Amino acid sequence: MSSPEARPNPLDPLGLMKGLRDAGLEQWSKAMTDFVHSEAYARANGEFLEAWVGAAAPVREAMQAAIVRALAEWNLPSRDDVTRLAERLTRIEMRLDDLDAKLDAGSAPRTPAHKPGAKR
Amino acid sequence: MTSSAKAPALAAWPTPVDVLEHAVRTKGAFSTFHRLLTADAPIARTPKRLVWTLNKARLFRYAPCAPPEKRRKTPLLLVFAIMNRPYVLDLRPGHSFVEYMLRHGHDVYLLDWGVPGPEDKDLAFDDYALDYLPRAIRKLQRIAGASEFNMLGWCLGALISTLYAAMRPEEGLKNLILLTAPLDFSDKSAGGFARWTSHPAFDPDKLTALFGNVPGEMIDAGAKMLKPVENFVGAYANLWDNIEDERRTEAWHAMNTWVRNVIPMSGAAYKQLINDFYKQNKLIEGTLTLYGEPVKLENLRANLFNVVAETDHITPPCQSAGIMDKVGSSDKELFRVRGGHIGIMAGRDAEKNTWPHLEQWLAARSD
Numbered sequence: 001m002s003s004p005e006a007r008p009n010p011l012d013p014l015g016l017m018k019g020l021r022d023a024g025l026e027q028w029s030k031a032m033t034d035f036v037h038s039e040a041y042a043r044a045n046g047e048f049l050e051a052w053v054g055a056a057a058p059v060r061e062a063m064q065a066a067i068v069r070a071l072a073e074w075n076l077p078s079r080d081d082v083t084r085l086a087e088r089l090t091r092i093e094m095r096l097d098d099l100d101a102k103l104d105a106g107s108a109p110r111t112p113a114h115k116p117g118a119k120r
Numbered sequence: 121m122t123s124s125a126k127a128p129a130l131a132a133w134p135t136p137v138d139v140l141e142h143a144v145r146t147k148g149a150f151s152t153f154h155r156l157l158t159a160d161a162p163i164a165r166t167p168k169r170l171v172w173t174l175n176k177a178r179l180f181r182y183a184p185c186a187p188p189e190k191r192r193k194t195p196l197l198l199v200f201a202i203m204n205r206p207y208v209l210d211l212r213p214g215h216s217f218v219e220y221m222l223r224h225g226h227d228v229y230l231l232d233w234g235v236p237g238p239e240d241k242d243l244a245f246d247d248y249a250l251d252y253l254p255r256a257i258r259k260l261q262r263i264a265g266a267s268e269f270n271m272l273g274w275c276l277g278a279l280i281s282t283l284y285a286a287m288r289p290e291e292g293l294k295n296l297i298l299l300t301a302p303l304d305f306s307d308k309s310a311g312g313f314a315r316w317t318s319h320p321a322f323d324p325d326k327l328t329a330l331f332g333n334v335p336g337e338m339i340d341a342g343a344k345m346l347k348p349v350e351n352f353v354g355a356y357a358n359l360w361d362n363i364e365d366e367r368r369t370e371a372w373h374a375m376n377t378w379v380r381n382v383i384p385m386s387g388a389a390y391k392q393l394i395n396d397f398y399k400q401n402k403l404i405e406g407t408l409t410l411y412g413e414p415v416k417l418e419n420l421r422a423n424l425f426n427v428v429a430e431t432d433h434i435t436p437p438c439q440s441a442g443i444m445d446k447v448g449s450s451d452k453e454l455f456r457v458r459g460g461h462i463g464i465m466a467g468r469d470a471e472k473n474t475w476p477h478l479e480q481w482l483a484a485r486s487d
Binding site (some may be wrong): 018021025028029032033036037039041042043045046047049050053054056057060079082083084086087090093094097101104105 | 174175237238239251255258259262311312315316318319320321322323326327329330345346347348349350353354357361
């Protein structure tokens with residue numbers, strides 16, 4: 001909105017503040033960047049996360065357990081049921097992908113690196 | 121508004137006409153500002169065709185635009201990070217890396233990892249590098265009718281590409297381009313992420329136990345906190361300053377559309393990234409295993425072009441440059457570009473400072 005060459009426009013208070021803002025912003029930015037890259041911030045960040053997760057986890061677990069019980073009462077699938085189903089579908093999709101590759105090649109496909117012990 | 125031709129001519133006491141004109145223009149500026157912050161820009165518009173899917177992953181082939189005699193035979197696969205959308209590679213018409221490579225005759229494919237759902241929380245780098253990626257490559261090779269291919273990996277996409285290249289050197293990878301690849305975490309003080317995550321109090325296991333997948337908003341906030349004033353204040357102040365410059369605002373809008381589209385990251389991959397890479401530096405230490413197989417960087421023998429961004433605060437240059445002595449490639453080059461993590465490929469100087477170097481390096485080494 002403002003350009004440094006222009007004479008200050010009394011109708012543009014944001015423009016009038018620009019010089020002040022630019023001068024402050026650079027120093028503020030440097031100070032904040034130094035702060036977030038400090039050991040103190042890293043420790044505070046880790047500790048905050050630890051405390052937050054520690055407080056939220058029991059609440060979330062209790063809520064989930066209640067929801068699972070309620071869904072079971074109503075004969076509805078839970079998130080875990082749907083997740084397991086989705087995982088099975090992905091495994092089927094992988095078999096189809098191998099079949100598709102066989103059809104493409106007209107012979108056995110190269111191993112797509114599906115190793116024993118692979119999760120999928 | 122004061123940048124207009126009228127502003128310098130304003131008298132000390134503006135006339136009612138000046139006031140009215142200013143009010144109208146300010147209203148227009150606010151309206152533009154609001155639109156840029158809330159509406160989506162048209163991005164990822166280069167024509168493409170879906171050629172393969174698996175779970176959430178999708179492989180696209182872009183429609184060639186070079187004349188047939190100028191087209192190259194060796195296909196190029198683009199692999200982006202797993203916690204952002206890949207469309208930054210095809211940001212907007214007239215400023216798209218995909219478009220640029222197509223114009224130079226490359227046969228371009230894009231692997232989109234998709235948005236992980238709760239059922240994907242156990243997807244790890246093992247799965248991405250040794251299951252999903254090889255399958256996508258198998259399909260690409262069939263479609264292109266080529267046994268050899270080129271690959272460009274960016275950010276965590278570069279990490280996945282490196283793992284694949286080291287584990288499957290015999291599967292036809294000819295040229296590998298890595299962009300801002302986070303690979304070497306020897307220096308725990310380099311960059312905010314390394315410092316934050318290597319602190320003993322930072323426990324990714326507890327975080328993923330709570331959420332399953334790590335929410336995209338959390339990852340986005342973490343990235344923005346690396347430069348908080350620039351990201352939370354400076355970006356918007358600059359936008360306001362240039363609100364009447366259509367070319368700049370549209371570029372900002374496209375980038376902001378991409379930035380706002382945050383996606384979660386698979387919990388298992390997140391844990392692995394923090395514990396195995398950031399904290400223990402297993403890839404460089406030679407102790408990393410995927411599906412029980414050791415990852416040996418000396419097995420990476422494809423031609424390598426390793427691009428680092430000199431002012432990258434997400435992946436500092438030392439995290440990428442450290443692999444040059446470890447890989448087995450005989451043709452390898454470390455290339456430094458002025459700019460940041462995303463700016464080197466999507467910034468306004470990318471077409472001048474980065475893309476031509478990538479294209480020329482690749483063109484000299486592929487059919």
